[in-house]
Amino acid sequence: MSHILETTVAGRTLKVEYGKVGELSDCAILVSYGETVVLINANASKQPREGIDFFPLSVEYEERLYAVGKIPGGFIKREGRPSEKAILNARAIDRPLRPLFPDGYRNDVQIVCTVLSVEQDNQPDILAMNGASLALCLSSIPFTTPVATVAVGLIDGKFILNPTVQQGQESNLNLTVCATKDRVIMIEAGCDEIDEETMYNAIMYAFDECQNIIAFQEEAMAKFGKEKVTPELYKIDETIEKEVIDFSHDIIKEAMYITEKDLRNAAVDKAKETIMNHFSEKYPENLKDIGEIIYNLQKSTVRNMILRDKRRPDGRDFHQVRPISCEVALLPRTHGTGLFTRGLTQVMTVATIGPLGDVQILDGLGEEEFKKYMHHYNFPSYSVGEVKPMRGPGRREIGHGALAEKALEPLIPSETEFPYTIRLVSEVLSSNGSTSQASVCASTLALLDAGVPIKRPAAGIAMGLVTSEDLTEEEVLTDIQGIEDFFGDMDFKVAGTEKGITAIQVDTKIAGLSKECIKTSLADARKARMHILEKMNACIAEPRKELSPYAPRVYTMTIDPDKIRDVIGAGGKTINKIIAETGVKIDIKEDGTIYVMSNDSVGADRALKIIDDLTREVKAGEIYLGKVTRTTNFGAFVEILPGKEGLVHISKLDFTRVNKVEDVVSVGDEILVKVTEIDEQGRINLSRKDAIKKPEEEQKEEQDSKSE
Template sequence: MSEVIQTTIAGRTLKVDYGKVGRLSNCAILISYGDTVVLVNANSSAKPRDGVDFFPLSIEYEERLYSVGKIPGGFIKREGKPTDKAILHARAIDRPLRPLFPKGYRNDVQVVCTVVSVEQDNLPDILSINGASLALCLSSIPFNTPVGAVSVGIVDGDFVINPGLEQRKKSTLNLTVCATEDRVMMVEAGGDEIAEDVMYNAINFGFEECKKIAKFQREAMKKYGKEKDIPELYKVDETLENEVRNFSFDSIKEAMYITDKDERNDALDEVKKKLDEEFGDKYPDNKADISDVVYRIQKEIVRNMLLNEHRRPDGRKFDEVRPISCEVGILPRTHGTGLFTRGLTQVMTVATLGSLGDVQVLDGIGLEESKRYIHHYNFPSYSTGETRPLRGPGRREIGHGALAEKALIPLIPSESEFPYTIRLVSEVLSSNGSTSQASICGSTLALLDAGVPIKRPAAGIAIGLITSDDLSQEELLTDIQGIEDFFGDMDFKVGGTEEGITAIQFDTKIHGLSLHCIKETLERAKKARLFILDKINACISAPRKDLSKYAPKTFTMSIDTDKIRDVIGAGGKVINKIIAETGVKIDIKEDGNIFVMSDDTESAKKALKIIDDLTREVKVGEIYLGKVTKTTNFGAFVEILPGKEGLVHISKLDFTRVNKVEDIVSVGDEILVKVIEIDNQGRINLSRKDAIKDSEKKKSDED
C-alpha cells in the first residue's frame, strides 16, 4: 500500500512516498524537498555475519548526473566511482546513525541513498540523512531512534534553516546539525572565523528544528512502520568471560597504568601471550571472543581511570595539550613545507604552487566546476607502526583531507591577490590521535613557508569525552590521544584562528551530546587552539616575502574582453603558438585578465609582449618595425603587429621613383613604416619614406 507522508521544514514541504517504489527492499522511500528527490533503500541480512567483531553497516550515497540534466564526461559516459563529495556525504549519513543501533548487532545493514533530482536551493545531502533515518525507522531493521538533520547559515546576521542557493552565497556559516529528539548526534561546520558563542547558538538553533523532524519520523514509524525484528545480539559466553577476567584483569590493569605508550603496549602483548598459553588449547575456536573480553576490560579500566580517578593514561591534566614542535623548510626543492609534531602525532605538509590552469576540474551534481585550493591527506601503515598494502585513499583519508581543507578555505587569498593554484599534501608520519587537526597545523606552516599570503594562521585540536552509563557524569579531554579516542565517547574536532572557528566535525559513540557539553567543548577547544597558534607563530609569524626559487613566477596583464579571441585564435592556434615559442603557461579569464606563468622571467616577458602586440590598437601617425610578408607590382604588404598587416604603396617606398618593388624590399625584410591612414573598411596604409623622414628628424633634434 502506497502512503504519502509530509511535513513542513523552513516553509518548504518535506514529502515522503512510502510503498510506491522498490517493493522488494525491506524499506524504500522517495523523499523530496522542493524539487530535490532522493531514493532511499534500506536492507539487512537475515542472520549476523560470522567472524566479525564490528557492526557491518554500509552507507552508500549515489549521485546520478541526470538529476541535474548532465551527461557524464569522459569516454565511458556513465557514472564511475563516487566523487569525493559523495564519499563525504556518505560519511555524514553514517556517523549519526551508527551509534543508535543495538550493541552487539552483527547483521549486515545497507542504506543506499540515490540522488535522482536536484534543485540547487535544497541540498540532497541533508535530505539523504533524513531519508536514511526514516527508511530505517519504517523498516523491520532494529533501529528505533529517529534522527533529524538540517543545515544552518548566517545571512545578514540572522540564522537561517536550510538556506537556499543565493542565501548560501551570502552566508558566513555552513553548518550541518543532526540530532534525536533529546541530544545532538553530529555536527559538521565550515565558517568564516565564527565566534564560539555564535557557533553554539547556531547549533542550538539547528537542534530545535532537528527535534521537530525526529518527532515527525517517530509519528510516521508508529503509524506506518513495520514490526521490528528481534535482533540476535553478539555476546561472549559467560563462563569464558569470567575465566578470562579472573586470569587477566589485574595484569591488564597494571599494563594500562603505564604512561609510556610503547611500554604499555609491550606489557599488553605479554598479557595476550599468557592468555594464549592459558586458553589457546582450551578454547581454540574462541580467540575473537577472548580478544573482545580483553578489549572490554581495557575499556572499563581506562574509563574508570578517567571518570572516577581523574587520571589520564599519560599523566596529563585534562585540559593539557601534549608537547608541540614546529618546523618549516625541511625539504630543499619543494615550494613550502611544514612539520608539526604534537606528542607522538606527527604530520608533514607540502605546499605546491601551480598555474591557474592546474585547477581541479569537478564533474558532479553541484554548481562548483573547479577548485584552485586542494588539500590531500595520506595515512600510510607505517604511521602506526603496522604493515598493510598501500592502495588509494580510503573514505577516512578523503574525509580528513576535506576537513583540513575546510578549515583553511576562508584564509586562502583570492585569485586576484595570489594567482596560483595551491595544493597541500599532508603526510601522516606518526599517528597517536587527531592527525586531521595536526594536518591543519602542518598546512598553515607549509603555506607560510611557501609565501602564500593567508589571512592569518589556523590550528586545530580534538576534544574527547568520557561519560558514565547513565550520562550523569562527563569529563572532557583536551587533545585526545589514540587510547582515549579508542575507548572514549566522542571525537570533537575544532579548527580555526585566533579570531574564530573555521571548521568543526564531531561524532559520538553514545546517544548524543547535551548542549552544555557542546558549549564547554567549544571553549576548551579555543583555549587549546590559541596555545598551539602561539607555537606556530614562534616558528614562522608571517608568509615569506619571496616565493621559492623553484616555484613558478606569475605575471599578469589585462586586455579588453573583445580582444580575447585575438589572443586565442581560431581553434586555439594563436595561443598555442605563443606557448610553443616561449614555453610558458597562459590562463585567460572571461574578464580579460591574463596570467602568464613561467620559471624563466625572460620567457614570460616575451609572451607578454606578444600578447600586448596582438591586442594593441594600430594608430595613425605611429611608427612600427614590421616584416614584409608579400610583394606585388603595386607595393609591399608589411605585418606591423601579430595578425595586423598594411600596404606600403610603391610610391611610398622611397624618396625617388621606384620601378620595381623588389629593388627596395624583399619578403622577410624588417623595415620601419609609418601608419598614414586607416580607411573606413579598416585597411591600413603605410609609408616607408615617411617613417625614414620622421626617424631622421628625431635623430637630428636629439643631436
C-alpha cells in the same frame, strides 16, 4: 499501496512516498524537498555475519548526473567511482546512525541513497541524511531512534535554516547538525572565523529545528512502520566472561596504568599473551570471545581511570596539550614544507603552487565546476608501525583531507590577491591521535613557508569525552591521543584562528552529546588552539616575502575581452604557438585578465609582448617596425603587428620616384612605416617615406655632428 506524508521545513515541503517503488527492499522510500528527490533503500541480512566483532553497516551515496541534466565527461559515458563529495556524504550519513543500533547486532545493514533529481537550492545530502533515518525507522531492521538533520547559515547575525544557494553565498557559516529527540549526535561545520558563543547558539538553534523533523519521522513510523524483528544479538557466554575478567582484571589494569606508550603497549601485549595461554586449552573454541573480553576490559579500565581516578593514561591534566614542535623549509626543492609534531602524532605537509590552469575540474551534482585550492591527506600503515598493502586513499583519508581543506579554505587568498592554484599534501609520519588536526597545523606552516599570503595562521585540536553508562557523568579531554579515542565516546575536532572557528567535525559513539559537553568542548578547544598557535608563530609568524626559487611566477595583464579570440586563434593555434615559443603557461579569464606563468622572466616578457602586440590597437600617426610579407606592382604589404597588415603604396616607399617595388624592399625585409590612415573598412594605409628622414635631413645632421 503508496502512502504520502508531508511536512514543512524552512518554508519548503518535505515529502515522503512509501510503498510506491522498490517493493523487494525491506524499506524503499522516495524523499523530496522542493524539486530535489532521493531514493533511499534500507536492507539487512537475515542472519548475523559469522566471525566478526563489529557491526557491518555500509552506506552508499549514489550520484546520478542525470539528476542535474548532465552527461558524464570522459570516454566512458557513465558514472564511475564515487566522487569525493559522494564519499563525504556517505560518511556523514553513517556516523550519526551507527551508534544507535543495538549493541551486539552483527547483521549486515546496507543503506543506499540514490540522488535522482537536484534543485540546487535544496541540497540532496541533507535530504538523504533524513531519508536514511526514516527508511531505517520504517523498516523491520531494529533501529528505532529517529535522527533529524538540518543545515544552518548565518547572515547579518541571523541564523538561516537550510539556506538556498544565494543565501549560502552570503553566509559566513555552513553548519550541519544531526540530532535525536534528546541530544546532538553529529556536527559538521565550515565557517569564516566564527566565535565560540555564536557557534554554540547555532548548534542549539539547529537542535531545536531538528525536533519538527523528528516528530514527522515518529508520525510516519506510527502510521506505516513495519514490525521490528527481534535481533539475534551477539553475547559472550557469561560464565566465560566472568572467569576471564576475574583472572585478567588486575593484570590488564597494571599494564594500562603504565604512562609511557611503548612500555604500556609492550605490557598489554604480554598481558594478552598470558591471558590467552591461560585459557587456550580450556576454551579453544572461544579465543575470539576472550580477545573481545580483554578489549572490553582495557576499555573499562581506561574509562574508570578517567572518571573515577581523574587520571589520563599518559598522566596529563585533562586540559593539557602534548609537547609541540614545529619546523619549516625541510625539503630543498619543494615550494613550501611544514612539519608539525604533537606528542607522538607527526604530520608533514608539502605545498605546491601551480598555474590557474591546474585547477581540479569537478564533474558532480553541484554548481561548483573547479577548485583552485586542494588538500590531500595520506595515512600510510607505517604511521602506526604496521605492515599493510599500499593502496589508494580510502574514505577515512578522503574525509580527513576534506576536513583540513575546509579548515583552511576561508584563509586562502583570492585569485586576485594570489593568482595560483594551491595543492597541499599532508603525509602522516606518526599517528597517536588527531592527525587531521595536526595536518591543519602542518599545512598552515607549509603555506607560510611557501609565501602564500593567508589571512591568519590556523590550528586544530581534537577534544574527547568519557561518560558513565547512564550518561550522568562526563569528562571532556583536551588533545586526545589514540587510546582515548579508541576507548572514549567522542572525537570533537575544532580548527580555527585566533579570531574564530573555521571548521568543526564531531563524531560520537554514544547516543549524543549534552549541551554542557558541547559548550565546554568549544571553550576548551579555543584555549588549546591559542596555545598551539603560539608555538607555531614562534616558528614562522607570517608568509615569506618571496616565493621559492623553484615556484613559478605569475605575470598579469588585462586585454579587451573582445580580443581574447585573437590571442587564442583558430582552434587554439595562436596561443599554442606562443606557449611553444616561450615555454610559459597561459590562463585567460572571460573578463580579459591574462595570467602568464613561468620560471623564466625572459620567456614571460616575450610572451607578454606577443600578447600585447596581438591585442594592441593600431593607431593612425604611430610608427611601427614591420615585416614585408608580399609585394605587388602597386606596393608592398607589411605586417606591423601579429595578424595586422597594411599597404605601403609604391608612391609612399621613397622620396624619389620608384619604378619597381623590389628596387626598394623585398619580402622578409623589416622596415619602419607610419600609419597614415585607417579607412572605414579597417584597411590600414602605411608610408615608409613618412617614417624615415629625407636624405638632405640626414646629410645636415651628419654635417652638424662633424662641426661639433
